[in-house]
Amino acid sequence: MRYIIRVKGHLDPFWQEWFEHLSITHESGGITRLSGPIPDRAALYGILLKMCDLGLTLLSLEAHEAAEAPE
Template sequence: MHCHIRIKGHLDPSWQQSLEELHIMHEANGTTLLSGVLKDQADLYGVLLKIRSLSLSLLALETSETSYETAEK
């Protein structure tokens, strides 16, 4: 499943491996976008638990069965 997770603040890129290899993109408005492909809901829950354990504020979560790039073609 393709996943976009937006959190408040800028997350250090060193967390990328701990977050199931989701790509970390800092946005100009002071948020971080985590995006990429997760194997299943268990991986998604693991990422959400990591976000919670870091006391980060979850702003948005979007998932789809196909990637956004594929859906646009």
């Protein structure tokens, strides 16, 4: 499953490894988008707990089915 998580503020790219190597992108309006595959719910909850530990404000969480490779 691929996820897009948006948080308030611009998160330093230094944190990318700590967040399971999710891509960190700064958006306008002081928003950071973290995106990429997360293998299961346990990993997702772990990432959300890390965000909580950093005091980040969660703005949105989107889940998308991974695109299947054409045969």
